[in-house]
Amino acid sequence: MMLGPKALLRQRMMDGNKLARLSSDGVPACVEASSQSTDPASDQDSDDEFIHESSSYAYDEKCLGKDPYADVRERMERLAANDRALHATHTIKGSTKSHEEELSIPALTAMSTYLAYTVLIMCGRIRDLLASIFGGRYIRQPSKTNPVPSDNRTFFAPIVKSWEHFYTRRLYHRIQDCWNRPIASNPGAHIEVLERVSTDSQKSMKLVGPIDSIPDERTRNEYTEGEFYTEAHNGAVARKCLNLGSYNYLGFADDWKNTCQDEVMGSLEKFPVSAQASRNEMGTTALHRELETTVANFLRKDDALVLTMGFNTNATTIPALMGRGDLIISDELNHTSIVNGARASGAAIRIFRHNDIAHLEETIREAIVLGRPRTRRPWNKIMVIVEGVYSMEGEYCDLKNVVKVCKKYGAYVYLDEAHSIGAMGRTGRGCAEYTGVNTADVDIMMGTFTKSFGGMGGYIAASKEVIAHLRWKCAGSSCHNSLSPIVCQQVITAFRVMQGQDGTNLGKKKFQDLRDNSNYFRMRLNEMGLLTLGRYDSPIMPVMLYIPTKIAAFSRECYKRGLATVVVGFPAVPLLMARARFCISAAHTREDLDMALNELEEIADILQLRYARSPFSS
Numbered sequence: 001m002m003l004g005p006k007a008l009l010r011q012r013m014m015d016g017n018k019l020a021r022l023s024s025d026g027v028p029a030c031v032e033a034s035s036q037s038t039d040p041a042s043d044q045d046s047d048d049e050f051i052h053e054s055s056s057y058a059y060d061e062k063c064l065g066k067d068p069y070a071d072v073r074e075r076m077e078r079l080a081a082n083d084r085a086l087h088a089t090h091t092i093k094g095s096t097k098s099h100e101e102e103l104s105i106p107a108l109t110a111m112s113t114y115l116a117y118t119v120l121i122m123c124g125r126i127r128d129l130l131a132s133i134f135g136g137r138y139i140r141q142p143s144k145t146n147p148v149p150s151d152n153r154t155f156f157a158p159i160v161k162s163w164e165h166f167y168t169r170r171l172y173h174r175i176q177d178c179w180n181r182p183i184a185s186n187p188g189a190h191i192e193v194l195e196r197v198s199t200d201s202q203k204s205m206k207l208v209g210p211i212d213s214i215p216d217e218r219t220r221n222e223y224t225e226g227e228f229y230t231e232a233h234n235g236a237v238a239r240k241c242l243n244l245g246s247y248n249y250l251g252f253a254d255d256w257k258n259t260c261q262d263e264v265m266g267s268l269e270k271f272p273v274s275a276q277a278s279r280n281e282m283g284t285t286a287l288h289r290e291l292e293t294t295v296a297n298f299l300r301k302d303d304a305l306v307l308t309m310g311f312n313t314n315a316t317t318i319p320a321l322m323g324r325g326d327l328i329i330s331d332e333l334n335h336t337s338i339v340n341g342a343r344a345s346g347a348a349i350r351i352f353r354h355n356d357i358a359h360l361e362e363t364i365r366e367a368i369v370l371g372r373p374r375t376r377r378p379w380n381k382i383m384v385i386v387e388g389v390y391s392m393e394g395e396y397c398d399l400k401n402v403v404k405v406c407k408k409y410g411a412y413v414y415l416d417e418a419h420s421i422g423a424m425g426r427t428g429r430g431c432a433e434y435t436g437v438n439t440a441d442v443d444i445m446m447g448t449f450t451k452s453f454g455g456m457g458g459y460i461a462a463s464k465e466v467i468a469h470l471r472w473k474c475a476g477s478s479c480h481n482s483l484s485p486i487v488c489q490q491v492i493t494a495f496r497v498m499q500g501q502d503g504t505n506l507g508k509k510k511f512q513d514l515r516d517n518s519n520y521f522r523m524r525l526n527e528m529g530l531l532t533l534g535r536y537d538s539p540i541m542p543v544m545l546y547i548p549t550k551i552a553a554f555s556r557e558c559y560k561r562g563l564a565t566v567v568v569g570f571p572a573v574p575l576l577m578a579r580a581r582f583c584i585s586a587a588h589t590r591e592d593l594d595m596a597l598n599e600l601e602e603i604a605d606i607l608q609l610r611y612a613r614s615p616f617s618s
Helices: 005-015 073-087 107-134 162-178 217-224 261-267 286-299 310-321 336-345 357-370 399-409 431-435 464-473 485-498 506-528 548-560 590-607
Strands: 190-194 229-231 237-243 303-307 327-331 348-352 382-387 412-416 444-448 458-462 540-546 566-568 578-583
Touching: 073 506, 107 162, 107 540, 107 548, 162 548, 237 590, 261 485, 286 303, 286 458, 286 485, 303 310, 303 464, 310 336, 310 412, 310 444, 310 458, 310 464, 327 336, 327 357, 336 382, 348 357, 357 382, 357 399, 382 399, 399 412, 399 431, 458 464, 485 506, 506 540, 506 590, 540 548, 548 566, 548 578, 548 590
Parallel strands: 327 348, 327 382, 382 412, 412 444
Antiparallel strands: 190 237, 229 237, 303 458, 444 458, 540 578, 566 578
């Protein structure tokens, strides 16, 4: 009996045969050479220092000075090593919870959260009804004397969707003081946050300004007698806060004057602040070329391309690589920039459950077997897109298994290292170094310069052929303004510090401090009974809040105690999954973190946040 192409593919999959060269049976030939290294032996790289993470991070007092975490070092290292071996290198076997299981919300907490949203929505609808009858600040009544054409819904559609508009008016505006807080200092470990007030129930916010501009003496005294009162450089009223929200992983915002200032300011003598052209016109300088060479060498890739914005690096690169007839397989928690780039590409998109390798393999197998919709023709190419560290979860990618599956079935790997480059791995080379993966097995490596380097923009590192293609086809390179030469110099200098090329051990100390601070903070949060997402060695720590009223309460309680934090609610996360997110820096000291943890202990009691201990959060 003759088997059809699909049945033959299924049979060969079950037999365990490689599919990379079955182009005659429907698998496209251009999917064959997925990774730059297809030999299974390539999992072991000749550069042992880069690929293989030691089972233990021994603290080098001779090089780094006195250990500030000596009393808890053994426990921190044991917890971190267990997480790394279980979730990253897979050197030990053990039962691991899926992402859905880790996020499973207790029934009582879910009911409380739904009830809270129900009350808020009902109150908002009642206010809307009363406003439509009696008038209100959000509803404009059509004017008979001076009508607006758009009032006629026969010809004009609403500009905004009704639910989104309602959510913004009745839920977000009530607590928008918790976001968009302006600062008047560098975004280091300690910042000055400008004080704001609202006279229209949070619909708009305005700066307090200089203390002398406040007419009421009692209000002036409330500010000046406050524990965290300070004045910004322009005299405006500000609050001194410990910064637990900014991306300043390696602390370059704190020691910039000592580490980067001379070279960055010196570059202004030779280069302009802006090149005022795209990379393909007159926007490429010697600093752009030097930075691209530095990135490529750092990641052990053939070449690199630097772009002016991290978000646009994904949004413009993916459409240049993928198109009609291609398939993108994306982790369900990938960043919006990846989502936008995938949608703009015209390629078909499939989603796999977060870090679920079995589901990823099932999705790839199904795609190869079934081919394109309707025609069943084979896909031109298949690309799997993942992140090194997921910014809302604090988890790192199971890169070792992702690469293994992609090599097995001939799919390309696209790795977004926005939050992992500089922040993970013994030498800061990101998720590949941390998980022991050869960068030759990752086809496209993307990252940004905003989180660890004290700069801006992003990069793509890949083979020379891919980069040559992107220089002309990627809109970020051919159309957008090029990265500022001065920012290029900032990033180059940061790379030199990280690699010890400045003649100091500062780079090594930054890596150690970031890792120690992150693990200590996570360990203490867990001890408090707070439900903390993510893994050890990740600098991002989300703490679950769930109930919407706790979003504003948590932010305001932290702010009152001199802690600048980030809170996240719907639609940035699912409706039931509101959380606070802490970002740790190498510039934080143990004293800073202990102060913050003491305050968080008190806040956890006030708001009943100990969900890891009990669904009653007490």
